[in-house]
Amino acid sequence: MNDILLQEKILCLDLKKQLQQIKEEVFSAFESVYDNAAFSGGPFVEDFEKSFASFCQTNYAVGVNNGTSALHLAMLALGIGQGDEVIIPANTFIATAWGVTYSGATPVFVDCTNDTWQIDINCIKEKITSKTKAIIGVHLYGQPCDIDALKAICEQHKLYFVEDAAQSQGAQYKGTPVGGFGEIACFSFYPGKNLGACGEAGGITTNSEVFYKRFLNLRNHGSIVRYYHDELGFNMRMGGLEAASLNVKLKYLSAWNDRRREIAGRYQNNINNTKIKMQSQPDWAHSIYHLFVITTDNRDELVDYLNERKIAAGLHYPVPCHLQKAYGSLKYKIGDCPNSEYLSNHCLSIPMYAELTDDEVNYIIDVINAY
Template identity: 45%
Template sequence: MKIPFGDLKRQYDQLREPIDRATQEVYSSGWFVLGQHVQRFEAEFATYCGAMHGVGVGSGTEAIHLALLACGVEPGDEVITVSNTCVPTLSAISFAGAVPVFVDIDETTYTIDPARIEERITSKTKAIVPVHLYGQCADMDPILEIANRYGLVVVEDCAQATGAKYKGRMAGTMGHAGAFSFYPSKNLGAFGDGGLVLTNNATIADRVTKLRNYGQEKRYYHAIKGFNSRLDELQAAILSAKLPYLDQWNDRRRQIASRYDQAFSSLNVVCPVEAPDRVHVYHLYVIRVPQREQFQAFLAEKGIGTIIHYPVPVHLQASYSEYRDQGTYLPITEQQRRDIISLPLYPELTDDEVDYIIHTVVQAMTASSAIADC
């Protein structure tokens, strides 16, 4: 059996009719940028999340970037975040001219550890960007308490957590702004790049709306310096067609994750932990195993695709080498990267495929244990 790590064609095959209808509407309208489909999706997504404002932008990276600017982050300001994230989180901070300050993670959820934030705050700190990693929200209440006490901005990186909840609140609605990615592989994915800034603050929403379109407040009148970062009509129409299925897809992800949890509970495997009062939407199912390279090779031989999220923390990347010395504060981040690996988990996986993945993982770990015993 061949099971790729992801297969976006399966989702299109299941939704061919509504997606084709949505795209045909755009073609027929003759309007392709910042039109009625973007406005409709912005309103629909904000309503889904329980927020007042949604502003579509060009990508998840730009959502973080423009949200930071809209919240008043300026060049030279420090922004607290994590190093175990996809590089775009840091790209956005760099685009804003800010300086990343890394905080270590909780050992079980892999999200930012609130207990370690205060020691990293300086007079230059302006914002915190908690990353809701792998589909689970960071521990937001203590983060928000610290931010409030120090007068800091909070921009949630929700790229992997569309539909996730924390104590009944939706990801992206707890900070000053939430930044979403609709990259095709996300839980709610477009057919290209796309992003959105969610906020309950009208001033932030208005500023992002200007920033995404050259600072324009009406055609050819530019109130501030801005950028070209617009969610296009085609992607918005596709996202509107997909949005009604998001909860169903997330439920299926949770079902598969539960099956994995149960099957691997007796193995030498560290499974994901859904923290109390949170709803994990399992954008990724990340486990920790000994002898990861052998484990990955075994699954590959059996036709199962896997990926490591992420093999190199940002502070150890060549492009961010000036922050390498911050590793002193990141022992858990550096340790966990050595044995994490992501298994296939997407709604279109069949029960037979899930059975096969489980059977193969059990085989791999049994073989690994036998070698270790020798």
């Protein structure tokens, strides 16, 4: 074992290592924003929107202040509101549900499978009612959900399909980047994402000019012409500094994602401890491994074991959405989504970021195999 590894803890995510590599380039971009005083919206945001739309192979991209706002605006653009229902997985970050609730609609939680940990297609149809308006498919941990199966259900029942792509910038489904499969896709550019801003930011992609123009209006106080407000809008613009940092990082994203895939492949091929289970990877899913999640029967014991050996682990997510206190009024109970509940009690995330060294990856594998 390398002495450095024994002295320094390997973090679950070490964002500083990425930022140090591109610091001068990012600071130069910040200086340009400063010199142009383009801090809210403006040319740097527009440049990023064009680049990100091209990256996702969509007609349009719209920058907003965070991924939660992207989900909220998606619901509003689709006309979803009071009295409507939207089907979402119980095993996701809570923001997927917030977007539905903020619009006045009700999230309907569906269990995940016990292998891919994505929304269980076989459980969806029983949740569809006359109030159902949309299904949100989450590309969880950077792995695309089963888009064709979800779209088939949406087409059969005349529902909208929305992609929650918050964790999946650059992931591909059957060789095509996520972001253009549904009516709308929503991205987060939270700093810790594979493509993360220096600050808070989010984005929306769509191939619809109608939705695109609506988003421009909604994010800017319901206004296209200054001081003329066509509808109830919001202050959800992306900042110029955030956009400038994203413009720099987007150039490196594919290489960073490739390195994550390389690390993930080494985990998958070399961790051979029978106490550890990993997320199943269907052939059609080209993940970017925003997170590398495993499960084990005694999570606390494994977390302590890793910490003692200077390896940090994360929890994504310790409480499934349907059992969150915020949604207590919906009367879900333990046992309603058993696979999601099992994950919440047994999953943990091991270190995953492009800057992990080969020695660190080998050390993590050796330590887990010895558990």
